[in-house]
Structures are given as structure tokens and as C-alpha cells.
Amino acid sequence: MTPFVETPHDVRENQIYRDALLAQPPEFFRGYCQGRIPDLFERMVLVERLVQAAAAPQVFLNNLYRVQVRREPTVVHLSIARLDGEPCKNWRHFQQIKNEIVGPEFEAVELFPAESRLVDMDNEYHLWVNVSPTFRYPFGYERRHVMNKPVEYRGRAGDELPGGGPALCVDSTAGALI
Template identity: 35%
Template sequence: MNKDKHRQKAALKEFKKPVTAFEQIDLTQATYVPDGMTRAYRNTRYTVMVYDDSPTSHGPAIRVMVQKHDNTSILKHWSEMQQIKNEIFGGEVTAVEYYPAVSQLIDRFNIYWFWIFPEGVLPIPILSI
């Protein structure tokens, strides 16, 4: 069985289970850890990889990658990402998704990214509605 089919089969098995809380993955036991990844989390739907102190044009930030186990698009994207952010980083943390210029777009996989900057770095445009 090829790697993609094995991944799909394993994901479908996980998706039959109720959604679980995120658990931190022990990176010392992982077979592969991408360069710069400092921690990772997993539940029965998603894997979340965290890159603390990622460089940006305004200093370091926490860069977060989210991917469904079956590598498909996240339905109800906004509410799912908000829930993931809240569970792992806390409800009072502000995170930002980045939509690049077309010339900088890399969109080969169903992977979602958000960034968490230190307080005071981001201008918050909506002060009241």
C-alpha cells in the first residue's frame, strides 16, 4: 500500500472516533521532525506543528501549521481554526492567518498556517463593533 493510501486509511479510522483533546507529541520519539519545529500536537482530526521564535519582518512570532489527518480541506475553516487556537494557545491569544500576494503563493497541500505575535506588535483594527 502506498504512503497516501495508508494515510487515508489511518485517517478514516481516526475520524470514526469522537473528537479528542489535543495531546502534545513527544518529539524525541518522532521519526521525523521538520527543521525549526519546537512542539507538536495531535487529536483524532488534526496535527498541529508549532515553530516558536519564527523570524518575521517585525521580530519573532509563533508560526503554527494545521493539517487534517486525511490531507483534505478543513470544512468550517474559521471556526475550526479558532477552536484549535483556543485549545492549544488560549482563548485570549490573537492569531493571524496570512494571505500572500499571488507571486508569493505556495498552495500545494491542504495545510493552514497562522501566526501569533507578541502583544503590541500587531495593529488591531477592530476596537469595537
């Protein structure tokens, strides 16, 4: 994976999104208007607000991914999609994206929301990064453990990091082999 480069936002994406929203039937907008169907003018205003809200102030590209970045008071929202439209399968890529764009000591989560809040944009993934590098979630592991070599389990080796280093597991905080 090549390093990320910040690129200007392509305003053509705004028009594609605008056209997609305008193509929706009037009933689509009920959820935004307390259950009623808005008139044409209200729909146009709503569509423009949705387009502006969706436009990311920062966009980063590399050879595999496009990452849209929205900075909010308490979180940095990373919207991640592969350039080829395929699903993202490598967790380590998400870790590298978070590290390169926000920083290695920031913690992020991927949320699996209640169905009532579900947003599914077809192979687009979201990380929510806390804005403080010292913040730690009250769950997860306390220490670092990294597998640098696939471990055979039931006759099959993992394939996330081909050609890994010599150590099987390193506790980098203590500098000891485990």
C-alpha cells in the same frame, strides 16, 4: 473535536521531507542559491538546513488535526493539517486550535500572501499568533458577537455549529442578548 495532546516529533517525517527534497531536479535549488545550480555537496547541506528549519519543536494531535508549533520572537506559527488529509472547512476549529494551544486572548491571522511568497503545501493551513495576549490588530471587530444557532438565509441554514444554544447572539462583554 477531542482535546489536543502534545506528542514527540516523529523523526521519520524529517526523512520523508529530506527524500522529497533530494528527489527534486537540480534546477529546483536555483531559488536558494542566487540563481545558480548548486553542486551536490551544496545541495546536501541546503537540504539538511531546510529539513531542520521545517522540523517543529512542538507537535499537538487530536482526533482530527496535527498542529506543528514554532515559537518565534514576535509570533507563534501554527501549521495545521487534518489527519485524513482533507481540506479544513470549519473556522471554529481554527479558533479552538488557537485557544487550546496558545490561549483564548491571543489574536491570530491567516495570511493570503503575494504570489511571490506563496507556500502551498496541499491542505496545510497557517495561523500566525501574536505573542502578546494584549495585542490587538488595528482591524476587525471591536466587540464579541457569537451566533449560537444557525440562521436561515435564502432558505438555507448554516452548518458550522449543529445543536447550538438557545440565544441567537450574545455580547459576552455586556452579558446582553442582542
